[in-house]
Amino acid sequence: xENKKTENGSTNRRKFLKLGLMSSVTAxxxxxxxxxxxxxxxxxxxxxxxRLLTPDxxxxxxxxxxxxxxxxxxxxxxxxxxxIPNRKFVMVIDLxxxxxxxxxxxxxxxxxxxxxxxEFMKVQLIQDNPEASPYWLPKPCFHCDEPPCVxxxxxxxxxxxxxxxxxxxxxxxxxxxxxxxxxxxxARQFNWGHKDKFDDKSQPxxxxxxxxxxxxxxxxxxxxxxxxxxxxxxxxxxxxxxxxIYFGDKNEDIVTxxxxxxxxxxxxxxxxxxxxxxHLGTKPNVYYLPAVNRQFPLERGFNxxxxxxxxxxxxxxxxxxxxxxKI
Amino acid sequence: xxxxNRKRELVKEFSPMLEKTTKVSKxxxxxxxxxxxxxxxxxxxxxxxGHEVTGMRDNVVWGVYIINFIFFVCLxxxxxxxxxxxHFFKTPWKNSVSRIVEIITVLSLIIGPIFILLCxxxxxxxxxxxxxxxxxxxxxxxIIAIMTDLVGCFIYLxxxxxxxxxxxxxxxxxxxKWRQKLYKFLAIGYQDTTEQRxxxxxxxxxxxxxxxxxxxxAYSVLAWIFSLTLQPGWNSSIFAPYxxxxxxxxxVSVIIVAMFLIRKYxxxxxxxxxxxxxxxxxxxxxxxxxxxxxxxSEYFSRWFSxxxxxxxxxxxxxxxYFWQFVLANYVGVLVPVVILFFKKFRTIKSITFASVIAIxxxxxxRYLIVVPTLETPYLPIxxxxxxxxxxxxxxxxxxxxxxxxxxxxxxxxxxxxxxxxIPMSGIIDQEREALDKKxxxxxxxxx
Numbered sequence: 001x002e003n004k005k006t007e008n009g010s011t012n013r014r015k016f017l018k019l020g021l022m023s024s025v026t027a028x029x030x031x032x033x034x035x036x037x038x039x040x041x042x043x044x045x046x047x048x049x050x051r052l053l054t055p056d057x058x059x060x061x062x063x064x065x066x067x068x069x070x071x072x073x074x075x076x077x078x079x080x081x082x083x084i085p086n087r088k089f090v091m092v093i094d095l096x097x098x099x100x101x102x103x104x105x106x107x108x109x110x111x112x113x114x115x116x117x118x119e120f121m122k123v124q125l126i127q128d129n130p131e132a133s134p135y136w137l138p139k140p141c142f143h144c145d146e147p148p149c150v151x152x153x154x155x156x157x158x159x160x161x162x163x164x165x166x167x168x169x170x171x172x173x174x175x176x177x178x179x180x181x182x183x184x185x186x187a188r189q190f191n192w193g194h195k196d197k198f199d200d201k202s203q204p205x206x207x208x209x210x211x212x213x214x215x216x217x218x219x220x221x222x223x224x225x226x227x228x229x230x231x232x233x234x235x236x237x238x239x240x241x242x243x244x245i246y247f248g249d250k251n252e253d254i255v256t257x258x259x260x261x262x263x264x265x266x267x268x269x270x271x272x273x274x275x276x277x278x279h280l281g282t283k284p285n286v287y288y289l290p291a292v293n294r295q296f297p298l299e300r301g302f303n304x305x306x307x308x309x310x311x312x313x314x315x316x317x318x319x320x321x322x323x324x325x326k327i
Numbered sequence: 328x329x330x331x332n333r334k335r336e337l338v339k340e341f342s343p344m345l346e347k348t349t350k351v352s353k354x355x356x357x358x359x360x361x362x363x364x365x366x367x368x369x370x371x372x373x374x375x376x377g378h379e380v381t382g383m384r385d386n387v388v389w390g391v392y393i394i395n396f397i398f399f400v401c402l403x404x405x406x407x408x409x410x411x412x413x414h415f416f417k418t419p420w421k422n423s424v425s426r427i428v429e430i431i432t433v434l435s436l437i438i439g440p441i442f443i444l445l446c447x448x449x450x451x452x453x454x455x456x457x458x459x460x461x462x463x464x465x466x467x468x469x470i471i472a473i474m475t476d477l478v479g480c481f482i483y484l485x486x487x488x489x490x491x492x493x494x495x496x497x498x499x500x501x502x503x504k505w506r507q508k509l510y511k512f513l514a515i516g517y518q519d520t521t522e523q524r525x526x527x528x529x530x531x532x533x534x535x536x537x538x539x540x541x542x543x544x545a546y547s548v549l550a551w552i553f554s555l556t557l558q559p560g561w562n563s564s565i566f567a568p569y570x571x572x573x574x575x576x577x578x579v580s581v582i583i584v585a586m587f588l589i590r591k592y593x594x595x596x597x598x599x600x601x602x603x604x605x606x607x608x609x610x611x612x613x614x615x616x617x618x619x620x621x622x623x624s625e626y627f628s629r630w631f632s633x634x635x636x637x638x639x640x641x642x643x644x645x646x647x648y649f650w651q652f653v654l655a656n657y658v659g660v661l662v663p664v665v666i667l668f669f670k671k672f673r674t675i676k677s678i679t680f681a682s683v684i685a686i687x688x689x690x691x692x693r694y695l696i697v698v699p700t701l702e703t704p705y706l707p708i709x710x711x712x713x714x715x716x717x718x719x720x721x722x723x724x725x726x727x728x729x730x731x732x733x734x735x736x737x738x739x740x741x742x743x744x745x746x747x748x749i750p751m752s753g754i755i756d757q758e759r760e761a762l763d764k765k766x767x768x769x770x771x772x773x774x
Contacts, residue, residue, distance in 0.1 A: 117712065124709050139706065148557055154466035155452075155459045174455050175448020177388040178466055182556040184705045190388060190448065193379030215377050216448025277705055280557055311709040 075226070077169045080207040083161030088250035088285075089223055090164065091140065091234075092267060094257075095291035097242045098123070098136040100301030102308070107239025111224065113197055113211050118189060120210075120221035121236050125301070125312040134317040135291035136301050138244065140236065141166065141187040141221035142276065142284030149179035149188065158218070164250070164285045165223045167207040173217040180218060184280050188220045233258055242295070250285075302327060329762070330755060337754060338498040341747035344593055346502065352592070352740065359737040366730025369723040370445070378448060380723045386708050387701040387718035392445045394693045395728050398577065399439030399735075400473065400549055401570060404542040405578025406432030407480055408571075411542070414487075414535035420606060422753035423598045426746075427585050429484045431578075434738050436477050438731050445727060465552050472545040479541050483534045489527060490752030493517040509745075519752075546571045553696070559629075559636035560700030569621045576618045577689045579611045580663075580682035585739070587679040589748055598749045601675055608678040612667035615685065619660040622692065626656070636705055643699045647717070655695055659688015 049061045100123050108114070108121045120140065127134035143166045150160050157172035158179055168188075180188045191198070194215045203211055208225040224234035232238065237245040238258055248255030248264055255264045267273065271289040298317075302309055309327060312318045321327050348356075373380050383390045410428040413421040444450060460467055496510040517523060547567040554566035563569075583604065590599040629637040644652050663681040666672045698718050702708070708716055720728075 122709070124706060126706075152464050152466065152556070154461055154464040154470075155455045156461050157455075157459075172452075172455060172459065173449065174452045176446065176466060177448070178464070178552075180385070180388045181558065181701065184557045186386065186704045186706055186708070189385050190378075192384065193377035280705075282557075307711045310711045314707065314709075 074204050075206045075208045075229070077171050077205075077207050080167060080169070080225070081159055081161065083163035083165060084225065084228060085162070086251060087163040087228075089143070089228065090248060090250045090255065090264060091143075091223070091237075091286045092246040092248075092255050092264065092273060092289060093138055093286065094244050094246065094271075094289040095135050095137065096289060096294045097244045097296075098138060098291075098301075099242060099296035100125075100136045100304060101241055102304060103239045103241055104138055104236035104245060107235040108221070111235040112209070112222075113200075113213075115195070120189075120219070125315050125318065127315050127317050130316050133291070134298060134315055135294075136298070137276075137288075138236070139185065139187070139276075140286060141223070142185055142282070142286045143223060145283035145285065146281060148182040148184070148282060152178045152182045154178070163225075165225055167222055167225070168210070168218050168220060169207045170210075170214045170217040170219065171205065173214075175216040175218065177218065184277060184282065185284075188218050190218055191215050299326075330759060333758060334494050334751065334755060335498050337747075337751045338494060341749070341751065342499070342502075344747060345744055348744075356737060356740060359733040359740075362733035363730050363737065366727050366733070369726040369730075373445070373723055373727075374450070380721060382714065382719045382721045382724060384712075384715045384718070386704065386710075386715060387698055389446060389697055389701065390718055391694075391720045391724045391728055392442045394690065394697055395731055396439055396442035396446070397549065397570075397693050397697075398690055399435040399442065399731065401546065401574030402577050402581055403432050403434075403436035403439060403480070404476070404546045404549075404571075405574040405576075406435065406582075407476065407483075407538045407542040408575065409578060409582070410483075411535040411539035414531060415539070420602060422757065423595075423600075423749055424582060424586060424603055424607075425753070426487070426748055426750050427589065428582055429480075429487055430739055430742050430748075431581060431585065433480050433484050434735050434742075436473070436480055437738075438735055440473055442727075442731060465548065465555055468548045469552055472541075472548045476541050476545045479534070479538055483531070483538050486527065486531045486534060487750065488746055489514060489517050490519060490524075490755075491746050491750055493519055494751050494755075495746065543571065546574055557705075558700050559634075559703065559705070560640050560696060563625060565621060565625060569625065572614060572618045572621055573689060573692065576611070576614050577686055579607060579614060580685040580689075583607045583611065583679055583682040584686070587675065587682075589743075593743075593748070595749065604675045604678045605673055608667045608673055608681070611663060611678075611682065611685065615660055615663045615667070618689075619664065622656050622660065636703070640700060640703045643703045644695060647702075648695060648699055651691055651695060655688050655691035659684060659692060663688075 049063060052060050052062055054060055102123060104121050105119055105123060109116075109119065112120060114120065122139045124137045124139055125134055126137045143164055145160075145164070147158075147160055147166050150158050150166060153159075154176060155172055155174055157170070157174070158166065158168045160166050175190070177190060180190060191213055195213075198212050198214055200212055203209070205212060205214075206226070208222065208229075210219055210222050213219050227234055227238075233247050233256070234245075237247045240257070243257035243259045246255035246257045246262070246264075246267070248261075250264060253264050255262060255267065267289070268287055272292075273287045273289050275284045275287055309318075313322075318327070381390065381392075406428050410425060410432060413425050413428065444453070447453065456467070456470060462468075492510050492514040496507070496514045499507060499510065517527070547570070550566040550570035553561040554563050556562060586599050586603060586607070590596060626641070630641055663685045666677050666681040702717060710716055
């Protein structure tokens with residue numbers, strides 16, 4: 001199994017490239033083909049054929065109507081527990097490139113139908129010590145390999161999938177909030193009251209999209225499995241103008257930010273990649289590249305709404321800036 | 328028989344407590360019911376408008392509710408613990424307090440879990456806990472522990488009630504019909520024969536030992552809900568024993584306050600004497616020293632090793648929560664210690680005062696364990712909405728908290744109307760033993 005993986009490494013890499021960059025319909029993941037076939041009897045063949053690349057490198061022809069149907073296919077809460085086969089998703093965030101443009105936050109909010117203050121992806125300003133240079137820290141859910149949130153859930157509403165993703169099934173969640181207290185990264189949010197958008201049932205609920213949310217339940221960053229199934233990048237990665245966020249598959253040892261595609265292991269090795277609060281033993285699947293040789297001065301990040309700047313008022317650096325009258 | 332007459336006398340003595348309701352107690356019950364009604368309104372408000380009506384938000388997701396939950400459940404466990412010990416070791420002066428302890432145990436075990444239900448966002452899905460149970464989760468352990476404990480305590484309380492119910496059944500010809508029927512049903516044919524008495528005594532003793540073990544398990548599981556997480560203020564190996572001591576601290580204090588109030592309003596000076604307060608006070612002194620020691624070790628090790636997250640937590644505690652910290656962990660420990668340490672301070676009133684301070688201090692101590700920790704997560708809270716940064720309980724939460732206390736007192740009063748708060752059977756047992764002893768000594772003398 002292990003050997004086979006390395007042999008197929010190059011073809012797989014090429015495949016992921018196609019998936020991620022061009023999001024072309026001519027290449028679909030194995031999972032999508034299987035479920036396309038499963039749906040076959042429901043659709044009338046259009047007569048138009050398409051050539052697809054299967055996971056084992058063969059070209060097959062399928063009816064075009066089946067392929068197009070795929071993105072709308074609903075992944076039910078039950079199916080969403082399995083995960084996409086043979087994938088180990090991983091994210092790398094290059095802190096040297098982040099200038100707090102907040103496009104990742106906005107892209108995510110739009111895709112998940114979130115309000116202004118509801119953020120699955122947060123951008124924090126971190127200053128590790130008073131002498132240290134502060135940096136912008138985009139913070140999604142870390143999709144840990146030892147997720148404390150999953151361990152403590154009394155109903156199995158939050159679960160870890162084989163493809164590394166940790167999801168919340170808000171049909172199952174009883175709202176005890178134990179997962180929120182046990183997450184050391186404050187990655188989870190709670191729906192405290194009722195909102196009109198919860199009643200919008202035009203899109204059937206799936207833990208893979210986290211839409212629509214439900215009152216009295218927990219929600220969080222989901223790594224956008226619906227996009228991954230279509231071979232696209234998560235919304236945060238695709239909306240970042242700086243290419244800060246790399247996303248990919250650890251099995252294939254490849255990550256991409258939509259512009260460049262690199263070997264995951266080499267990127268971590270060369271750039272000193274690390275995981276946040278490693279000592280807690282949660283084994284996150286989000287890696288950070290330290291903020292060295294930065295592309296933008298930190299101040300560029302203050303070009304945002306007043307109330308967002310206000311968030312960072314406790315950071316020593318910001319207090320100094322304020323003292324000097326720069327903000 | 329001498330003892331049969333004595334039983335009749337005792338029923339006569341206690342029946343005004345059971346049957347007559349004075350004006351003062353009617354007013355009190357009215358006030359309690361009013362508080363509960365406000366609480367019910369608050370509950371429905373929360374049910375229909377969602378948890379938005381509380382002060383809890385994404386960082387501080389557990390507030391006053393969980394603190395009340397710990398407080399009441401710990402109270403119950405300590406009640407079980409103390410009551411078990413009183414029974415198991417046949418403590419000489421136990422009779423007058425044992426029933427008070429048992430009632431406290433059962434009532435707080437009913438009220439406590441209601442507070443955890445208030446924390447739950449989707450009460451309509453509560454049955455998922457049983458449909459999709461996950462044994463890995465400490466919450467599941469807690470549910471199992473609480474339910475087992477509840478059943479155990481009910482059985483135990485009922486066992487201790489049986490002899491009194493039998494006495495009441497045999498001696499309440501003048502009482503209303505429904506009362507006679509109720510007593511007859513509940514006494515399950517207990518006739519106080521020597522054989523029955525011995526069997527019941529054996530069962531109660533076994534049960535009391537089991538209750539002690541159960542209480543220790545349940546305490547630990549409750550503490551683990553906090554200490555098994557990674558949160559800086561919670562992830563502590565001494566939390567389980569700390570919770571046991573803290574629970575006993577509040578437990579003994581509540582018993583003393585209850586003794587004081589019952590003694591005063593029901594004029595039971597003959598049964599609840601100074602010796603009870605002094606003995607309770609000495610136990611409270613020992614526990615308060617232990618509790619102070621645990622509190623000190625907990626914060627001292629955090630302060631001395633000063634890991635960054637611990638330092639942040641202590642900064643929060645010593646700035647924003649400075650006065651609460653002083654009240655909870657200095658005043659709440661030292662004042663009871665000083666009062667109880669010196670013999671001349673040990674009067675009924677001052678011991679009760681020390682207990683009140685201990686209860687309030689302990690509640691505040693629990694608040695300081697829950698809220699500041701959640702306000703100081705690993706990654707700093709960067710938010711502009713004040714309610715997301717700091718927790719302040721809303722009127723809904725306070726109303727429901729006071730409802731818990733009011734319900735506790737109200738049910739206490741109602742149970743005292745069903746059976747006398749001083750176990751009559753205990754008095755009879757004591758007198759029987761005294762008679763037997765006398766008989767024996769007489770026998771030896773004649774021989």
